[in-house]
Amino acid sequence: xxxxxxxxxxxxxxxxxxxxxxLTEKLEMIIGKITGVSEIALNPTDTSENFFEKIxxxxxxxxxHSLIITDIAGxxxxxxxxxxxxxxxxxxxxxxxxxxxxxxxxxxxxxFTEESVKEIREAALxxxxxxxxxxxxx
Amino acid sequence: xxxIQMVRVDFRLIHGQVITKWIRQTSANxxxxxxxxxxxxxxxxxxxVMAAPANVEVEIYSVNTAIELWNKNxxxxxxxxxxxxxxxxxxxTIKGGIPIKDIQIGGLGAGPGRVAVxxxxxxxxxxxxxxxxxEEEGCHVYLHQVPDEPKMEFKKALERFHSINKR
Numbered sequence: 001x002x003x004x005x006x007x008x009x010x011x012x013x014x015x016x017x018x019x020x021x022x023l024t025e026k027l028e029m030i031i032g033k034i035t036g037v038s039e040i041a042l043n044p045t046d047t048s049e050n051f052f053e054k055i056x057x058x059x060x061x062x063x064x065h066s067l068i069i070t071d072i073a074g075x076x077x078x079x080x081x082x083x084x085x086x087x088x089x090x091x092x093x094x095x096x097x098x099x100x101x102x103x104x105x106x107x108x109x110x111x112f113t114e115e116s117v118k119e120i121r122e123a124a125l126x127x128x129x130x131x132x133x134x135x136x137x138x
Numbered sequence: 139x140x141x142i143q144m145v146r147v148d149f150r151l152i153h154g155q156v157i158t159k160w161i162r163q164t165s166a167n168x169x170x171x172x173x174x175x176x177x178x179x180x181x182x183x184x185x186x187v188m189a190a191p192a193n194v195e196v197e198i199y200s201v202n203t204a205i206e207l208w209n210k211n212x213x214x215x216x217x218x219x220x221x222x223x224x225x226x227x228x229x230x231t232i233k234g235g236i237p238i239k240d241i242q243i244g245g246l247g248a249g250p251g252r253v254a255v256x257x258x259x260x261x262x263x264x265x266x267x268x269x270x271x272x273e274e275e276g277c278h279v280y281l282h283q284v285p286d287e288p289k290m291e292f293k294k295a296l297e298r299f300h301s302i303n304k305r
Binding site for chain 1: 150151154157182185186188189191245248249257
């Protein structure tokens with residue numbers, strides 16, 4: 001039987017300077033081909049207004065219940081995403097990191113909901129640890 | 139009387155550079171945004187209130203309200219980080235009587251008629267005229283994007299502006 005290509009919910013990354021694209025590309029080394037993830041970079045000369053317009057162009061075409069991941073809470077990337085969420089059904093997470101993106105990619109075949117975003121957030125937080133050798137090796 | 143700790147003109151208002159760097163450089167506990175358009179937009183106001191660190195209050199006033207509050211009781215108490223989006227609003231606020239002595243220019247965006255004078259920081263002819271007048275009246279104007287990088291005095295930026303415009 002042929003595999004049926006299910007519709008994927010999109011993930012849009014918003015980062016300062018566009019580092020999310022490199023993150024996506026390199027993560028393929030760990031989890032294989034990634035699709036339905038795109039990025040719009042915030043450049044130094046972008047105003048909040050023209051950045052908003054660029055993001056809206058993209059969000060308009062994304063299915064409802066897609067996910068935006070921003071880099072810095074309180075940054076322009078987050079402020080713009082938040083203001084777009086008034087008009088479009090999107091979920092937003094800030095603090096992009098590798099585990100967050102991996103967890104999000106693994107949940108792309110279902111709509112992003114309050115619940116799934118909570119799971120992604122928890123996984124991302126869990127991945128941030130102060131790594132130390134066991135006492136016997138210190 | 140509130141103490142004005144820093145005055146910054148930044149077309150993005152509360153954003154990454156401001157929350158990660160500048161707020162921490164000062165001991166400000168109140169951000170005051172002075173902007174007529176934003177003061178009338180409840181929704182956008184709420185976005186900027188959410189953008190600020192949890193221990194910092196955000197207030198957004200029109201130029202007239204800000205001047206009124208200053209005249210009433212110097213805006214109450216606390217340490218202020220004052221943010222403007224553009225030079226014209228800054229100019230009107232100072233002319234209206236809020237005693238601002240130092241103006242940090244962090245970014246004014248891009249657009250027709252705008253010339254980059256220091257990194258991505260741009261000026262247009264109107265900005266230059268208004269800032270010159272403020273400097274003549276004793277304001278200190280400088281350009282500074284992020285703390286760890288160099289800043290530039292307005293005079294130097296003005297020379298750059300004229301030399302670029304001549305070409």
